[in-house]
Amino acid sequence: MSEAVDVLVVGPGAMGCLHAALLAESGIRTGLLDHDAARAQHISERGITLERAGQERAVPVRCSADAAEFAPARLALLFVKAYDTEEAVQHTLPALGDDGGILTLQNGLGNYERITGIVPEVRVLAGTTTAGATLLGEGHVREAGRGFVHLGSPSGNFRRAREAIGFLRGAGIEAELAQSVTDVLWAKAIVNAAINPLSALTGLPNGRLAESEGLRALLDAVVEEAANIGRMSGAFVQEGIVNAVQAICRETGENRSSMLQDLSAGRRTEIDFINGEIVRRAEARGLKAPLCAMLTALVKGREEAATLA
């Protein structure tokens, strides 16, 4: 059955399920787009099981693998892995009609560029979220940290950015207009470049990385290196970024980073789009990012080892 939605969440992973449940629960017309029809049917039948603040509830959410069923959607909220971006945008197009927008809150650098290779810039928003979530099974998610969203329109379409902020706030998610999308994307990339591979390689939840002296020194060094490349690439990176990343480790202390979750589940990680992309951006400027290069090689080694098992 075809029925228009305000927000179409794309990707039923941890972040997609969390946001689809929060939006749907608040009465915003919400859909969830999955590429897997059998899983979509399962989620539609049972709803999303949301664990939040020690309570568990089932939230009915319409889920389908057919994007046209949600047309016309005002906004597609992209929560697929960075390596699936282009395919997911193509899959979403039938829901968007001529005017629907896309907001990416994905991890990694370069997602905005990948999306605007397909959809006109005026319809694309980008930003970051501090939300943490753990996928416990199909359509079953546990919130692992409240989200604060910074988003903006690199093309200057503030009407569309404000509309997206309105939807998120309507779902009780704190959201603000970013002064500079480049700055917020780099800030998040620096956080992810340090926390994600270190937690994935050690198997430790985020909080432990700031507790042990040796790991904290490594964490700080990766932050410094990534921040330097960010600055050389034109982003404003705050002076206190090292302390800020340690604070994020503590605030999301129990959370297993998304890269640790991916590696543990035998999924491909986003290392190429985080540390790998920082290395490429450094090299494009004649610079080096040896720690990011080493972490990229190690995580890719772990990915390869999983295929041998």
Ligand code: KPL
């Ligand atoms: O974004 C995250 C992730 O896991 O990908 C952090 C902020 C590190 C929270 O776990």
